[in-house]
Amino acid sequence: MKIGIRQKLLFGLSGMLVIVAIFVSNIEDLRKAIFSMMLFSVVVGLPEGLMGFLSRFLLNFFQIAPAPLAHPVPLDTILPLKNVDGSPLLVLQNVKRNFGGVRAVDGISMIVHSGHIHGLIGPNGSGKSTLINVISGLYPSSDGNIWLKNRQLGTGSLMKAAQTGISRTFQNLQLFSELSALDNVSVAMKDVYRKPLPMVLFGLSRREERFAQSGSLALLDLVGLREEARTLARDLPYGSQRFLEIARALARRPDLLILDEPAAGLARPDIIKLMDIIRNIHGMGITMLLIEHHMEVVSKLCDMVTVLDGGLVIAEGRPDEVRRHPGVIAAYLGASV
Numbered sequence: 105m106k107i108g109i110r111q112k113l114l115f116g117l118s119g120m121l122v123i124v125a126i127f128v129s130n131i132e133d134l135r136k137a138i139f140s141m142m143l144f145s146v147v148v149g150l151p152e153g154l155m156g157f158l159s160r161f162l163l164n165f166f167q168i169a170p171a172p173l174a175h176p177v178p179l180d181t182i183l184p185l186k187n188v189d190g191s192p193l194l195v196l197q198n199v200k201r202n203f204g205g206v207r208a209v210d211g212i213s214m215i216v217h218s219g220h221i222h223g224l225i226g227p228n229g230s231g232k233s234t235l236i237n238v239i240s241g242l243y244p245s246s247d248g249n250i251w252l253k254n255r256q257l258g259t260g261s262l263m264k265a266a267q268t269g270i271s272r273t274f275q276n277l278q279l280f281s282e283l284s285a286l287d288n289v290s291v292a293m294k295d296v297y298r299k300p301l302p303m304v305l306f307g308l309s310r311r312e313e314r315f316a317q318s319g320s321l322a323l324l325d326l327v328g329l330r331e332e333a334r335t336l337a338r339d340l341p342y343g344s345q346r347f348l349e350i351a352r353a354l355a356r357r358p359d360l361l362i363l364d365e366p367a368a369g370l371a372r373p374d375i376i377k378l379m380d381i382i383r384n385i386h387g388m389g390i391t392m393l394l395i396e397h398h399m400e401v402v403s404k405l406c407d408m409v410t411v412l413d414g415g416l417v418i419a420e421g422r423p424d425e426v427r428r429h430p431g432v433i434a435a436y437l438g439a440s441v
Contacts, residue, residue: 173286173333174314176321179388183323183354186389188219192251193391194239194360199248201231201238208234210415211248216360216408221382221392223406223423225399227435231415232395233275236362239393240272241265253359269359273349273366275395281338285329285348288337289320292355323351327381343374350381360391367398379405403427411435 194216201209209231216222226232237243239250244260251257258264280288293316324330327347332340337348346366353361363382367375375398382405386392396402402409403423411419411426413435419426426432 173321174318176325176330177315177318179322179326181322182319183357183388183390186219186359188389188391190217190219192216193218193253194393195251196239197249197251199235199238199250200246201234201243202246207415209238209245212412212415212417214410214417214420216391216393218391219386219389220407221386221394221405223402223409224393224395224412225397225402225409225426226412226418230412230435232412233364234415235412236272236364236393236395239265240270240362266356270362271353271356271358271360272362273346273353273364275364275368277345277349279337279345279349279352282336284334284336285324285340285344285351286317286320286333288348289323289352289355290316292352293319294355294357320351320355323354324348326354326384327351328377343370343377346370346374346378347381350385354385354390358390360393361385362393362395364395365397366394367396367401375401399427 192215194214196212196214198211198213199209200207200211212231212235224232224235234243238245238259239257241259241262241264249256250259252268252270255268257268257270280291283291296312296316296319298312321330321333324333327350329340329344329347329351332344337345340348350363350366366382367378370378379401382392382394386405394402394406406423409419409421409423409426410417411429411432413431418431418435419429421429
């Protein structure tokens, strides 16, 4: 019989417990040693907890098959095609964000037009992450105004920003690692549950749950993860985790989707897949603000690009224009250039 690592550790701890019992004469010290060994044994041998171990044991013992998944709904049911006319969707006017005496964002004005993919680039420390954290509600602004769809956007509230129509991904993945890919998307589905919370908790919203599952599968299909619907997020490859976060952000049906360095750490095949995903999202009329260091992604996808340095806008225009801008070259390669 093959002995696993956990079993070997437990056998070793049992032996240590016997040795402690032999050499410790004080009953109180012995009791503390035994308790410590037992606690450590549970942590090492049952990292998922007693209930997790019991549920896994029962599933293996009774071989309970998971319920069949619902059929995906048409994608346009979840993400209806938006009518875009190129009018200003997001408008920033003299936006500032200070951290003590540090001016991370120092009076930025910018317009993102509906239906566009607007790139936001700049060297490290230029203020990109701080700016999108202000737009998405993670930070309050120190000064300035932000409008979304001609409505002034309050800052400092992630919930209000999401309710207004902004959704985002993060540079550092923020997935629910212990949930499946399907559940990661389902928890973000907008306008699905219409019954009161007690009825949902008591399982009286099966129809809504099936619709959430169907919509989530459609979004997973969009990013190429339908076959991984039941896979835990932590067990997905890194690239798939990036795509899963995009699917979850789309579940909010946003007017503005902010992608924070989605190509960071991706291999070449995944970068190509990412660009195809972004093009498909763009084809549905969703406006995007793309923060990216990978210049190929920016050049091939963006309609307009804003370049930051030191918390200020130093250039703005089409990708081929900003690439030749002297200020951009100096910011990336050094002022001597």
